[in-house]
Amino acid sequence: MLPADTRRHHLSLLLQCLADTGPLSRADLARATSLTRVTVSDLVAELLADGLVAELGTKPGARPGKPATLLGLVHDAVLIVALDLSDDTVLQGALIDLHGEIVTRDAVELGSARGDAAVDLVVALVQRLVATSERPVLGVGIGTPGVVDDKGVVRQAPNLGWYELPLAEAVGARVGLPVSISNDANIAALAECTFGAGNPDGLMLVAIGHGVGGGILMDGAMLGGPLLSAGEIGHVVVEPGGAPCACGNRGCLETVLAVPHLRDRLAAVTPDAVASELEAVGTTLGAVLAPIVTTLGITDVVLYGPAELLDGPLLGAVRAAVAERSMPVVAEHLDVRMASLARDVVLTGAAAHVRFTQLGVV
């Protein structure tokens, strides 16, 4: 038995060969990758069982008595189970195909369930979706708020009562499928690059809701960082000594930009002052983004959240403030816009994450 990492690398090598070259025989694959024929046959058996590869008949020109079967990729053969745990009251789920299209939806009330009880709800929702699927399931992707490591351990997700919880392992053992777990804002950024218009070489997504989070892709990969917190723009201090924030500091960006604060702020002014309030907040966000955008040299900044608040004077002011404070060559290439995926960005991001971890493609 190969180590899991090596096995996954080899599987991905075979899939990439088939994607690059078109249908090939097992012998062709062995030649192209220099893996042994035994290994190739073994891995192909797994891909056939997963439905990712299909046998396409005999290779033309093969010698009689030794027919070689051609193998091809099957893009629509499988579905992915995706869960979005970012809502405080309802756990959302869906079956999603490899193109990011939602085939079926399901959901379960979270109620007061926390800790193990919340895990039970997750497992039940996954099992229901698996049972609904008319195609083989490639894997399960889960987007959760909080801090998640690259082994699928939820280091902390206070809203769900999870601390140091090996969620991928726990769910995987009960549903018998590979499970990928990721922070909700990080996979939202991945979704924008995989299924939307985002550039995976340099994109930052800012998710604006009850809180303010974000995710970054650079050079084709989601950034994690030593604290597993890459993308967490919400707690940059913009008003030293300002309003208290849940993180323990004062004057964080979140205290100005999160949807409830933004709505409170707009409710307190006359209708003709709304645009200038939104502009002020956009300028604040732009000033925080400029050093990040210039120093990373990214080309895509996307906002995800309520369009009626964000997609107007606020977005315009972000654009102006970033342009004013960035290096000209960066400003020239930069596109600051609303996310091209208007909804379900965590669900489709969870599907993109499974696609990436199982197939090695963004």
Next chain:
Amino acid sequence: MLPADTRRHHLSLLLQCLADTGPLSRADLARATSLTRVTVSDLVAELLADGLVAELGTKPGARPGKPATLLGLVHDAVLIVALDLSDDTVLQGALIDLHGEIVTRDAVELGSARGDAAVDLVVALVQRLVATSERPVLGVGIGTPGVVDDKGVVRQAPNLGWYELPLAEAVGARVGLPVSISNDANIAALAECTFGAGNPDGLMLVAIGHGVGGGILMDGAMLGGPLLSAGEIGHVVVEPGGAPCACGNRGCLETVLAVPHLRDRLAAVTPDAVASELEAVGTTLGAVLAPIVTTLGITDVVLYGPAELLDGPLLGAVRAAVAERSMPVVAEHLDVRMASLARDVVLTGAAAHVRFTQLGVV
């Protein structure tokens, strides 16, 4: 013949097996990696020729008549040729071992050489160093100012008169060795992580000299980005409408922090005001760094440049400003300090880059 990428991956897989498990036979390596024995023998021949692997005698307990030879890694068998092109007047070179120790130095005056003439000087310096080496040369690493892509093409390095120059290919063809080219500040950050105290999961190096540049490592890799400019913190605008900058903008961080500007500023005040001038500049740098540090969640910020200017009130003010404006959990883990490598950071970075591209290890 395998594609170069696959060949490199397989070589790195063999080296990692030997590093992880200790001495193994060719058959053991084939079993551990599931590469064919023919491929393993072929790759091992290359590693033996490079001197990276040595035969260590017969495996104990092997059947008579079929002795299996054990293979082991040889850390001190090879040297790396490293060049630092970041100085305007002298091209620096060195032979460096795999631990980052400089064995021999050499240098050549740049004079008025630009374009092809500058390439000729680079090739001559490499050839002299190769001729000096008493051990096989693993590869050539070159750190250059300017914009470099991941194929070793210098997109632009105005000081050397290079535009869209395939430098890795040009030098490689003339010296017959693999050549890695990288931006000087990016490999300075790599050096700090490979041979110094830096954390490759999240480090930013700020290089302060005639200009202000930088490099970032996240999750074990140097960041590039779509514009190949990741790390370029010098052109964040800190004083809108301030002093004109070489980039075409006004009030860039570089106009405040670059060594010549900093020295001018200190020369203009009385001796007892020097510390407060340095503090003011440190506070400005800290305010630029805070959004970057919080949003990336990095743990290491290192300054590289003249200690007499940086390592005092300026560094202290950077620390205070970053701490004040960052998320508490990030501030807690953050270490803002002078680079642990006080000199030769581009030369050793070039060696680290060769080590990384040839052996797959940071």
